[in-house]
Amino acid sequence: MIRVVVGADDAIATGANLVAEVVAARPDATLGFATGATPAPLYAELARRRQAGLVDFSRAHAVALDEYLGLAPDHADSYAHQLHREVTGPLGIAREHCDFLRGDAPDPDEECVRYERVLARGVDLQVLGIGRNGHIAFNEPGTDVASRTRVVQLAPSTRQANRGLLSTLADTPEAALSQGVGTILEARRILLIARGAAKAEALERALRGPVDPACPASALQLHDDVTVIADEEAAAGLAQAGAIRST
Ligand code: PGA
Secondary structure (H helix, E strand, O other): OEEEEEOOHHHHHHHHHHHHHHHHHOOOOEEEEOOOOOOHHHHHHHHHHHHOOOOOOOOOEEEEOEEEOOOOOOOOOOHHHHHHHHHHHHHOOOHHHEEOOOOOOOOHHHHHHHHHHHHHOOOOEEEEOOOOOOOEOOEOOOOOOOOOOEEEEOOHHHHHHHHHHOOOHHHOOOEEEEOOHHHHOOOOEEEEEEOOHHHHHHHHHHHHOOOEOOEHHHHHHHOOOEEEEEOOOOOOOOOOOOOEEOO
């Protein structure tokens, strides 16, 4: 089932409530965090609630969705570095409870196998963004719904969109390690966040179109516990905002 909540502050509050609910029910929950600009307001709200003593992440565990190939965790542009700085640090998740993909692993394929074992212990909630081309994590259009964590080539549009985080396009890696679509679908609950008009078409295809590898996010229709939080701009193409859709 996919639940869609549209709005600015309301949607962020809904997402924060969901994360808080998961951690209240299971204080040592494993949370999967996405990087990027989209989830930043959610993480800020969670950090605010943590400061106010409303939620406690001290026993929670954190995993990542993806990582640039070749970047060490202490590289300023690595997702591991961003997650520590923007998410797990502000939320108070202990470093020893964070297990992120190693972009600089000597054998990246082996690192992906290791990460599948980490994730197989169970992800209670996975936070996701959606790309303009419908990607989730670095699963670009054409990715099989059964795909697992692996090394992937990045679409030119994805490198271009992400380049703001890195100094130049030439510095943006051409490959990444990414959870697969099938891996993501094994999380117990999924929270997808979409903000801005640039995501409207992808979100509409993901939620209203057929399940089709051409839009990897459409595979979320196969999951039984997905919450989508979207602002009005990103939700513009959804005819029935707030609708509950069974698949
Ligand atoms: P964004 O990325 O938050 O930078 O828009 C989302 C995504 O591509 O998954």
